[in-house]
Amino acid sequence: MATLPVESQKTAQMRFTLNGEQVDVSFAPYKTLLEVLREDLGHTGTKHGCELGECGACAVLLDGKPVLSCLVLALECEGRQVLTVEGLCEDGRLHPLQDTFADLGAAQCGYCTPGILVTAKALLDANPQPNRDQIREALSGNLCRCTGYLQIFEAVEAAIVKIASETNQSGAAK
């Protein structure tokens, strides 16, 4: 099988929403969402550790739910919403999870961090007050070799408090 030149391999075209922005992209049709994000869209914030769905590093949110982008065929994302770590900041401000992860030592080497952040966001979006066991459960597919997870749990818990207080403040402001 002879491989076609790079540009002529980009036979697939797709429109989807990436971090709230409509994106049109051409890519080789065999590519996974992970590959299209990193290689065709320059979004290298999403990492990879196995390309086999084993480590959780490549987690992104697809229509709000965490998926392993190494196991998602990019073509399946037509018309859908994808959120990566690059989309967590709002108005130039870190998401509360990013703030607490940074402050509380939840990111050491930082390689599993993007996948864990978006997975934690999906958890908090669905359940704003998860307990420690629910946090453990939600993150059990994201391996971290550095932290021993405890500072990650604490950062998620601190973000819960931070989000709740920000919500109260903005509610009061209204």
Place this chain on the structure above:
Amino acid sequence: MSNPKEFPQQPTAASSVDGENLRVIGVPRRRVDARAKVTGQTRFADDIFLPRMTYCKLLRSPHPHAHVRKIDFSRALAHPGVYLVLTGKDLPIQYGILPVSQDEQALCVDHVRHVGDPVAAVVAREELTAFEALDLIDVDYEILPTISDPEEALATREPRIHDYGEEGNIHKLVALEFGNVEEGFSQADEIFEDTFFYQGNTHLPIEQHASVAIKDPDGKLTIWSSTQTPHYLHRALAKVLEMPTAHIRVIATPNGGGFGGKSDPFNHEIVVSKAALLLDRPVKICLTREEVFYCHRGRHPVLMKFKTGVKKDGTITGMHLRTLIDGGAYGSYGVASTFYAGALQTTTYHIPRYKYEGCRTFTNKPPCGPKRGHGTPQPRFGQEVQLDKIAEKLQIDPADLRLRIAESSNTVTANFFRLGTVNLAECIRRIVKVSNWKEKFRRLPEGCGVGFACSAYLTGAGLPIYWNKMPHSGVQLKFDRSGGVTILCGATEIGQGSDDVLAGIVAEVLGIDTFDVRLFTGDTDLGPVDLGSYSSRVTLMAGNAALQAAERGKALLAEAVAIKLEIPKGRIRFANKRVFDSAAPEKGVAFAEAVCLAEARFGTIGTVGSYTPPKSPALYKGGGVGPSPTYSYSAAVVEVEVNSATGWVTVPRVWIAHDIGRALNPTLVRGQVEGGVYMGLGEALMEEQKFRRLPKRLSHALVHKFPSILEYKSPTSLDMPEVVTELIEEPDPRGPFGAKEVGQGPLLPIMPAVANAVYDAVGVRIDEVPITPEKILKALAEKKAEREPRFGPDHFPHVNWPEALRVPPPWEGGDGNAINEVHHGKPQMQKEKVLTP
């Protein structure tokens, strides 16, 4: 006659700033690189995409041991999109991390030694194209018999995996005796002999190794790589590529986890460098997870036998340790690992006479090397489990026994390691208290138990990997008129926080914020040499270099400001981004203005600092492995619940005390302790690098049992227990602001503490790791049958040990030299094969 007290004392580093309260050091802080990490902007090697970039894949041997008769890559080269195919003939010069083990080739020329050994490289327009072209390379292999473990290696002289080493397939033999150990045993009331096995395991960093190489516009080479040791890679590249070192730039990208697994110069790094030079285009490689398992360099499997003599009160009279070490297919750090396996026993408890015999063999498996704790977790496991057995026999509480024999500060051990501050006893006392040990030990209900263990670790290796008298770490500081300070240092950020250590120290000394500091680290062109992120050396060595550079800059600024304020220099203070009169704090200038004043007076302000470890009193051959400026100490209690029906072990809680000297950034220190506990639990309970033979009808090859993350079990968020971390802070004058290491030490007591806890819970000894449910069930069955309630190795094979190098310990008048000469100890180095392409 020599007395340990006569050895010169350490120079005392500045450990506080102006006697004032510290503002940065010791304060839990957001690390300087945190924002990049939580926004996904940290640029790891595989995140680098360059114009005209090409992709490399390696063809790896499917056979564990074979001669390469012929490689025909004509079909691959003709494949559309393929630019280059390289084989061993293009890169024949041998290299390796240690000068005594230059036994690797970037691509094997004629001999493959494990499944995964690379024989050819393809560079193509697309990664997939390169991958496809691998199938078009025809390699004719002559299959050789394989050696799967050290016992087979001892029994199999031919074929040799390497034509250097001691003899046959023995890579390295070590025999050292400090005092007459038999005499020690004759003074003992009880002698304990125990055999243990520690299975190998791997680092499993989540980031797969990746590198990008380019030929610079001026014709030089630059490589970005996920390496912990850019300086050593720099040297290896110069050697293999036969280029001036000054024409090579190595940039260590932040590592997505290292743990020792990215400390060797790797074949893929050399291959992409060569390819970039030939093609004049950027060449990238990113290993697959399976390939990362083949790179390995992980924990050596070690069989060990401890013979220890004790008095009735627990005093140790002598210890004799033998190890049989499975090195895998290459030398790597293995000679050092073999010495390390016998080095640190004496650093925790007083051992007046000590003998160590170690044997590392080659086997046809991926090479073993340094993993967190390098060479020492295996014997630490044996030593601490045996101490538990000793305590039980002597009817002494295991914590009390350790307190009785714990080493104290500023001693020189039997093997001539000079200890710095030793707060082992304080660690023990603290952890006994916080874990409520006395209420729990032997008192918990059946199935529940607690185990105790201690450990020590280096704060940086006292010697460099290649012999030289230069500093181990250097720092340059650039002071900008804006008030910004730039740190240039070779230190490598592998997640442990090395950048934050440097920034914290500089900011503290200069009274500025860590975010006013910019860092350029891990780059051989931009910063002075730092030997790398290994042996827990960065905080102490790069930290001391940064401290010196900052103090020198501070002196220049202080002088200029003192003249301006017309006050004596001694009254100048630096804090809150100001430089001011301590007697009248309102009188002063902003830090940026202080830089301008200094620049106006002295010219451009730049300072340097460097650190060289003190000379070690261990002067005997082999005494280069183990000395350190100072050692960290840990004590841990692990609680377990053992299900006697399934053998399943649950760990609900761990208490650990760590003698850190001073925590520079307590948030990061706690993270290192908990990360060490986590990795220790993985090693204790599940992680193992196992191999199996294919059936005879299918080649009988030795293959990796599970080169995947799914099958290589590691703890998840659901497995992690509660951890209570106690930091013992008595600043050690040898460390910057008193700091000692934390990256490796806290892992060490975990494995033996788990084994001891399992015994407390269900009364069976598991004398090997990992402690899996099958092993527990087997031991429980033995117990039920009223046989020895134990699972573990039952023998230690015969090894032709050489005559030991005899070194009298300090208390017997030794001066650190051996008193006999043995014609042995240094492997004959293979003549370098240099083939012309």
